[in-house]
Amino acid sequence: xxxxxxxxxxxxxxxxxxxxxxxxxxxxxxxxxxxxxxxxxxxxxxxxxxxxxxxxxxxxxxxxxxxxxxxxxxxxxxxxxxxxxxxxxxxxxxxxxxxxxxxxxxxxxxxxxxxxxxxxxxxxxxxxxxxxxxxxxxxxxxxxxxxxxxxxxxxxxxxxxxxxxxxxxxxxxxxxxxxxxxxxxxxxxxxxxxxxxxxxxxxxxxxxxxxxxxxxxxxxxxxxxxxxxxxx
Amino acid sequence: xxxxxxxxxxxxxxxxxxxxxxxxxxxxxxxxxxxxxxxxxxxxxxxxxxxxxxxxxxxxxxxxxxxxxxxxxxxxxxxxxxxxxxxxxxxxxxxxxxxxxxxxxxxxxxxxxxxxxxx
Numbered sequence: 001x002x003x004x005x006x007x008x009x010x011x012x013x014x015x016x017x018x019x020x021x022x023x024x025x026x027x028x029x030x031x032x033x034x035x036x037x038x039x040x041x042x043x044x045x046x047x048x049x050x051x052x053x054x055x056x057x058x059x060x061x062x063x064x065x066x067x068x069x070x071x072x073x074x075x076x077x078x079x080x081x082x083x084x085x086x087x088x089x090x091x092x093x094x095x096x097x098x099x100x101x102x103x104x105x106x107x108x109x110x111x112x113x114x115x116x117x118x119x120x121x122x123x124x125x126x127x128x129x130x131x132x133x134x135x136x137x138x139x140x141x142x143x144x145x146x147x148x149x150x151x152x153x154x155x156x157x158x159x160x161x162x163x164x165x166x167x168x169x170x171x172x173x174x175x176x177x178x179x180x181x182x183x184x185x186x187x188x189x190x191x192x193x194x195x196x197x198x199x200x201x202x203x204x205x206x207x208x209x210x211x212x213x214x215x216x217x218x219x220x221x222x223x224x225x226x227x228x229x230x231x232x
Numbered sequence: 233x234x235x236x237x238x239x240x241x242x243x244x245x246x247x248x249x250x251x252x253x254x255x256x257x258x259x260x261x262x263x264x265x266x267x268x269x270x271x272x273x274x275x276x277x278x279x280x281x282x283x284x285x286x287x288x289x290x291x292x293x294x295x296x297x298x299x300x301x302x303x304x305x306x307x308x309x310x311x312x313x314x315x316x317x318x319x320x321x322x323x324x325x326x327x328x329x330x331x332x333x334x335x336x337x338x339x340x341x342x343x344x345x346x347x348x349x350x351x
Contacts, residue, residue: 194338212338213334213335214334215331215335217316217333217349219333219348221348223345224344
């Protein structure tokens with residue numbers, strides 16, 4: 001949390017009007033009579049230093065160069081110290097049409113009527129309920145909650161499709177792991193790690209690649225499949 | 233076509249007879265009437281009415297059909313099960329895998345058509 005600056009009540013030496021100022025203020029203008037006065041004039045004990053609380057920080061890596069850096073927990077943006085890339089740290093929600101690329105370190109939610117029309121959107125976490133024409137990149141996870149469609153592909157850490165949700169993807173999906181309780185249809189589904197199809201899940205793809213696969217009773221899979229060889 | 237009897241158990245973990253344990257091969261299709269563990273090399277198909285387990289030494293050039301199928305060995309012609317298929321680490325399966333549910337462990341070499349949960 002960012003430090004909270006303490007305020008002090010000061011009295012204008014000219015008109016006697018009180019007003020609130022930062023405890024570290026050097027000088028100010030009276031909001032009533034406009035008189036300029038210094039803190040030494042009104043604070044008998046003089047100006048004293050305020051000890052600010054330690055700002056909590058978090059660590060994140062630049063999406064372009066991978067450089068690790070610390071930013072304040074509440075910061076909404078930052079700049080990579082290594083490559084100068086601007087990083088947007090907050091969250092964003094698309095409820096209508098959105099054009100242009102997005103690069104977030106936070107969460108991107110594309111609502112049920114949302115349509116991402118840019119060419120590439122990157123966010124640590126993406127929750128997809130609507131449509132996307134552009135490529136989606138979610139290093140942490142891409143969660144599909146509604147009847148979603150991606151015209152191009154997507155990649156990221158894990159792909160989660162909730163029960164009752166569906167995702168139709170026009171190009172290759174490339175994820176570390178997957179959990180499908182809804183329906184997924186795509187040309188190529190590539191999972192570098194484990195893939196689980198839940199009892200209400202369906203996966204239909206021309207090509208399915210995985211390291212490990214579990215299809216629970218009731219789950220459906222259809223396509224040409226290939227497993228990766230075991231790591232040495 | 234050969235016909236080989238089976239066991240009293242209905243579990244993979246239980247005692248089941250070993251079919252052709254030892255290093256010899258069978259030419260032709262074999263039919264397993266009950267649960268069985270297969271350790272031989274089979275140049276043909278394996279048609280099991282119930283559960284069948286292929287040990288790591290087993291190799292089947294054709295396909296395996298059965299109720300539940302567990303594979304640790306090599307199957308060239310695919311696996312078709314009315315129930316569950318379990319492909320364990322080290323298994324090699326080609327051509328196809330048809331089942332109602334599937335567990336494919338890391339370290340399995342599978343390449344082929346996959347149809348799970350149909351019908």
